[in-house]
Structure formats: C-alpha cells, structure tokens
Amino acid sequence: MINKTVANVDEAISGVDSNMVLMFGGFGLSGIAENCINALSKKNIKNLTCISNNAGVDDFGLGLLLKKRQIKKMISSYVGENDEFERQMLSGELEVELIPQGTLAERCRAGGAGIPAFFTPAGYGTEVQGKKEVRVFNKKKYIMEHALNADFAFVKAWKGDTLGNLIYKGTARNFNPLMAMAGKITVAEVEHLVPAGELDLNQIHTPGIFVQRIFKGSFYEKRIENRTITKA
Amino acid sequence: MALTKNEIAKRIAQELVNNTYVNLGIGIPTLVANHVPSDINVEFQSENGILGMGPFPIEGKEDADLINAGKQTITSLPGAVLFDSAVSFSMIRGNHIHLSVLGAMQVAENGDIANWKIPGKMVKGMGGAMDLVTSSNNIIVAMTHTNRQGQSKLLKRCTLPITGVSCVKKIVTDLAVIEVTSKGFKLTEVAPGVSEDEIINSTDADLTIDKNLKTMVL
Numbered sequence: 021m022i023n024k025t026v027a028n029v030d031e032a033i034s035g036v037d038s039n040m041v042l043m044f045g046g047f048g049l050s051g052i053a054e055n056c057i058n059a060l061s062k063k064n065i066k067n068l069t070c071i072s073n074n075a076g077v078d079d080f081g082l083g084l085l086l087k088k089r090q091i092k093k094m095i096s097s098y099v100g101e102n103d104e105f106e107r108q109m110l111s112g113e114l115e116v117e118l119i120p121q122g123t124l125a126e127r128c129r130a131g132g133a134g135i136p137a138f139f140t141p142a143g144y145g146t147e148v149q150g151k152k153e154v155r156v157f158n159k160k161k162y163i164m165e166h167a168l169n170a171d172f173a174f175v176k177a178w179k180g181d182t183l184g185n186l187i188y189k190g191t192a193r194n195f196n197p198l199m200a201m202a203g204k205i206t207v208a209e210v211e212h213l214v215p216a217g218e219l220d221l222n223q224i225h226t227p228g229i230f231v232q233r234i235f236k237g238s239f240y241e242k243r244i245e246n247r248t249i250t251k252a
Numbered sequence: 253m254a255l256t257k258n259e260i261a262k263r264i265a266q267e268l269v270n271n272t273y274v275n276l277g278i279g280i281p282t283l284v285a286n287h288v289p290s291d292i293n294v295e296f297q298s299e300n301g302i303l304g305m306g307p308f309p310i311e312g313k314e315d316a317d318l319i320n321a322g323k324q325t326i327t328s329l330p331g332a333v334l335f336d337s338a339v340s341f342s343m344i345r346g347n348h349i350h351l352s353v354l355g356a357m358q359v360a361e362n363g364d365i366a367n368w369k370i371p372g373k374m375v376k377g378m379g380g381a382m383d384l385v386t387s388s389n390n391i392i393v394a395m396t397h398t399n400r401q402g403q404s405k406l407l408k409r410c411t412l413p414i415t416g417v418s419c420v421k422k423i424v425t426d427l428a429v430i431e432v433t434s435k436g437f438k439l440t441e442v443a444p445g446v447s448e449d450e451i452i453n454s455t456d457a458d459l460t461i462d463k464n465l466k467t468m469v470l
Contacts, residue, residue, distance in 0.1 A: 047300040047337070048323040050316060073337075100376030101323075109375060118368075118375070121299065122341030122383030129338040140345065141386035145417035147369075148382065178317070190317035190334060191301045197336045225336075242316035248308040248324040 021216055024184040024208075024234045029059045032207045032233050036172055038065045039092075043128065043170040043199040044072035044082060048101070049245045051192030052081050053174040055209050055237040061085050067092040071168055073124060073195055074098055075105045080243055086114070095168070097121040101245065119148060123165050125198055130167035132201020132230065137166045173203025176237075177226070180210035181217070184231030185224045193225065200230045209237040253445045254426040255470075260394050262287040262470050263441075264353055264424050267392060268294050272350035273343075275299065275384060278322040280394040281353035297349060299340050299380040304332025321380065344380065345387045352388035354381060356395045356420075358410045361436040361457045363420040365393065366412035378415055385416030397425035397454050404456035406430065406437060427451050429468065435460060441468045 026032050033056055036042070042060075046052030057076075061084040068091050075094055076083035085091050086104050093115040099105050108114035119127070120142040130138055139162035143149055153164040175196040178189035186208055188196055200206045208226075213236040255263070261283035268274065268288060275297045276282050285296055285307070296305040298320040305320060306327035314325040328334075343349055358366040365385055368378040385391055398404055406423065423430045428451045429441035439451060440462040452459055 047321075048319065050300075050319050050323070096377060098377040098379035106375065110372070116375075118377045120378055120382035121337065121380040122345055125337035125341050140383075142345065142383040144386060146382065146415060147413050148378075190315060191298070191319055192317040193334060193336050194301050195337050198338050244314060244316050244319075244325055245323040246319070246325070247314055248326075249311045249314065250308045252310045 021183060023182050024228065024231055025182050025213070026233045026235050028235060029055045029209070029238070032056060032209065032235050033059050033063065035205065036060060036063065036065060039067045040171040041069045041071065043173040043203055044070060045173070045175040045194065045196030045199045046072065046074070046081070047191065047194035048074055049076065049081050049243050051176050051188065051194050051196055052076070053176040053207070053209050054240055056174040056207060057081060057084060061088055061090070066090050069093040069095070071095040071128070071170060073121060075102045077101050077245065078104050080241070093117065095119065095124070097124050125195060127165055127168040128195065128198040128202045131169040132198065135167060137164050139164055168202060170199070170203050171205065173199040173206040175200045175206060175208050177208055177210045179212045179214065179219060180208055180234050181214050181219050181228070182234070183216045184208060184228030184234050185219055186210070186226035186231065187219060187223055188225050197226045200226045205232045206230055207232070208234045210234065211237065211240060253443065255443050258283055259470055260424055260426060263429065263468055264392055264394055265289065267351070267422070268292050269350065273297055273303065273348065275344065275349050275352045275388070277352070277354040277381065279355040281355060282322060284353055297343060298326070299344065301335050301337060301340050302328060302332060303343070304329045306332070341380070341383050344383050347387055347389060349388050351390045351392065352384045353392050353394055354384065356393045356405065357399070358405050358407055358412050359393055359420050359423055360407050360410045361432070363418040363432040364410050364414045365416050365420050366410040366414045368415050369413045371413065381415050385419040391419050391421050393420050393423045395423070395425055397427040397451070404454055406455045406457055408457045427454060430459070433460070438462055439465060441466050443468050444470070
C-alpha cells in the first residue's frame with residue numbers, strides 16, 4: 021500500500037515554484053482547497069498560471085493570490101464576483117483566458133485521461149472559436165479543444181484515506197475529481213483523514229492512484245458566497 | 253403594464269413540459285422554479301453538479317457544500333443526484349437536458365444570443381452558457397425587452413460578442429412573447445395592457461405579427 025500522507029500544508033505545497041501551472045478545484049467558494057490556497061498566498065512565488073473555474077472573491081480563495089499579484093494568467097469560465105480580478109484584467113495586468121465551463125471540465129478530464137484533444141460544439145461561431153480547427157460531424161459544427169495539465173493540482177475532498185482515495189460531499193465535488201486526474205502532482209486536502217480500508221470502496225469518487233499527497237486541513241471556513249433561504 | 257421579473261418567470265413556467273429535465277440560468281430564469289404548475293413534474297439540473305435541486309433551505313440549514321450555479325444555498329429533493337462537472341456537461345452537451353432558460357443582453361432575429369461580455373466594460377465570463385446554448389433542445393430567453401438606456405435588446409444582429417449561434421427558440425420579455433422563426437421574430441403574445449405598437453417601437457428588428465396574437469394569461 022502506498023502511503024500518500026504528508027504532515028501538514030507546508031509539506032503538501034513543497035516544490036511549488038514561480039512560473040508553474042496550477043489547477044484549483046472548486047466552484048465559486050464551494051469545494052476549494054482553502055488550506056493550500058492560504059499557504060500559497062504566503063509563499064514567495066509569482067508568475068503563476070492558475071486554472072480554476074472561478075477566481076474567488078477579493079479576500080478569500082484565489083482572490084488572495086490575485087491581491088498579492090502572484091498570478092500572471094487565469095484560465096477560468098466565470099470571474100464575475102471579484103473586483104480586484106476585473107480591475108487587473110481590464111488594465112491588462114492579468115492575462116485571462118475565458119473558456120466555456122463544460123470545455124474547461126472536459127479539458128481537465130482529457131488531460132488526466134491521456135486524450136490530447138477533442139471536439140465540442142460549445143463556442144463555435146463565437147470569440148472562443150478563434151483560430152481553432154472546425155470540423156463537421158453529422159451536419160453540426162464543432163471546434164477542437166486541447167487537454168489541460170498542471171504541475172500541481174489542488175483539490176479538496178470531504179473524506180480521504182492514507183492511500184489518497186477521496187469522497188466529496190454535495191456540490192463541492194464539481195471540478196475536483198477532474199483536476200485530481202490532471203495534475204503531475206495532485207495535492208488533496210480533506211476534512212476527515214482515515215486509515216486505509218475505512219472508506220466504503222463502493223463510495224469512493226477519486227481513486228488514490230491520482231493523488232500524490234494528502235493531508236487533513238487544519239481549518240475550514242467554508243464561506244458561503246450567496247446565502248439564500250426560504251422563509252419558514 | 254410591463255411584467256415584473258416574477259411575472260416573466262411565471263409565463264415561462266407555462267412552457268414547462270411534464271417529466272422533463274430543465275436547466276435554469278442565473279437571474280430571472282432562477283425564479284421559474286417558484287412557478288411550476290402543480291400538474292407538471294420537472295427535475296431541475298444545476299450545472300455545478302446536481303439534478304433534483306430543491307428550494308432554498310430554511311434559515312440555519314444552509315450548507316456551504318450544497319449550492320446552485322448562482323452560488324446560492326439550495327436543498328436537494330428526494331431522489332436527487334450529485335456529480336462532477338464533466339458528467340454535468342455530458343448531460344448538457346449530450347442533449348439529455350430538454351429545456352434551458354437563460355438571461356440575455358441581446359438576442360438577434362436569427363436566434364443568436366449575447367450574454368457574457370461587454371468589451372472594455374464588463375467581463376464576467378460565459379460560465380456554462382456556451383455549452384448550454386449549443387446543445388439544449390429548447391432554449392428560452394428571459395429578459396427585459398429593453399436595456400437600462402432604453403435600447404432594444406431584440407436586434408437584427410447582436411452588437412456584443414455572441415454566446416451562441418442561431419440557438420434561441422423563444423423570448424419572454426416584460427412586454428411580449430416572441431418566437432424566433434426562420435423568417436425572424438414573430439410576436440405571439442402581448443403582456444396585459446401593452447399595445448402592439450409599443451412592442452414594435454421597442455424592437456429594433458422586423459416583427460411578424462402572429463395571426464392568433466393573444467394577450468398573456470398569467
């Protein structure tokens with residue numbers, strides 16, 4: 021059995037350096053690797069390319085790395101909740117590649133699955149098409165999209181075991197299983213870390229083969245971006 | 253009288269077909285879930301990874317791990333299922349979703365839609381909209397007829413960067429229901445108290461008037 025546990029977040033992010041390509045799981049603030057992001061924001065690294073569906077908010081999530089100007093380029097699908105992001109983008113300080121959400125998911129999945137490229141209808145006839153190859157299948161037009169990989173992928177799960185097997189909770193799953201597959205080094209932080217054999221093998225979402233390092237996060241704020249309730 | 257956002261949602265809810273899967277976008281589309289007719293059974297998909305989405309939770313039951321695509325806290329209904337983003341967009345691109353309701357900044361008479369970017373001013377990104385509009389069997393747009401400057405959002409050609417090509421089938425605005433046909437916009441319903449002329453004057457494209465033009469029933 022291959023033990024993937026590391027002692028703490030510092031050990032988990034060791035080796036992350038300037039100019040690297042990093043993937044971050046999560047949708048909005050849900051299912052983000054809070055502990056890793058906090059630690060990365062305190063590390064003296066810059067010129068990062070970050071692949072993440074969203075860019076956090078001004079003072080939480082990837083917003084922390086943006087504020088410290090550690091990010092050179094973002095690859096995302098929706099970045100609407102972050103003023104500092106919008107400012108850096110419109111002023112040209114930050115390079116941004118916006119891609120359809122389903123394309124982002126599939127590019128990560130493909131990267132982890134050994135599929136170099138694929139055709140999707142999303143973005144055909146729009147700015148997203150750019151100079152990408154267009155092909156017709158069954159009378160419908162598709163554009164070619166390439167796989168994404170990363171030097172490090174940071175994912176967050178609810179439960180994990182020492183072998184790196186992961187179980188996510190609720191909609192915090194989102195991009196995490198796909199990015200877990202696409203990282204050269206995938207770091208998983210979990211709320212509950214258990215010994216090998218304790219997870220129900222029928223319920224595991226990400227097999228440990230995709231995970232290189234796992235640790236129990238010391239603190240989770242789990243901030244809610246948009247609290248909505250039904251009046252009783 | 254122009255419809256309120258809730259009334260637009262209520263009119264769109266009349267388009268729901270029994271036993272179908274539906275994706276609702278952010279804004280007015282989200283409100284459609286509050287007006288599902290009692291004899292209609294639909295399952296709502298949210299592209300961040302849930303099918304069988306329920307209403308907002310009661311106070312104290314909010315869960316940071318259970319949100320919709322608008323990042324709002326939600327609940328799950330009995331029988332709901334959770335999945336990752338690749339599976340979610342397999343449902344969307346694979347044509348398993350029957351109806352998608354989206355907001356828009358502009359719609360053109362050929363069915364093009366623009367809703368993700370105002371160059372130099374606002375860049376929020378397309379999220380799942382580009383995947384949704386290229387794949388769903390039926391695309392309905394929910395929007396106000398004109399923008400804050402009073403300009404028509406229904407145009408001959410979109411002037412903003414488009415989200416998808418020739419995909420919108422129907423538009424429900426605060427003034428009218430308009431179908432997108434091979435010959436352009438067709439006015440099929442007017443909002444109560446709104447005149448045909450008012451709609452024609454608020455629309456920056458040709459409008460065919462349906463022979464059976466009706467007043468919306470809400």
